[in-house]
Amino acid sequence: MDIIRLICAIFFPPLGVFLQTGLSTQLALNILLTLLGYIPGIVHAVWIIARE
Template identity: 40%
Template sequence: MSLLTIILSILIPPLAVFLKHGLGTTFLVNLILTIIFWVPGAIHALWVNSKG
């Protein structure tokens, strides 16, 4: 995971997931988590981007 991915995962979680995995279910889940509350979206983005 690059430094840019880590920074984007913390600041703008949906963008980080979109750049790594494209527009799909992972992006939509992250977008919903970020809209509900920012912290779960950031945690999800870090987790998804770190594993693959």
């Protein structure tokens, strides 16, 4: 399942975070980072998925 989350995190970072944490502050932070810049959103999503 982590592979699917990582693929989602690369193409649409908030989806990868949502699959890992559900509705949370991490999801809100990732949406903000993705809006500010696509790469920070990806980095944050991969970090969240790899951490847990």
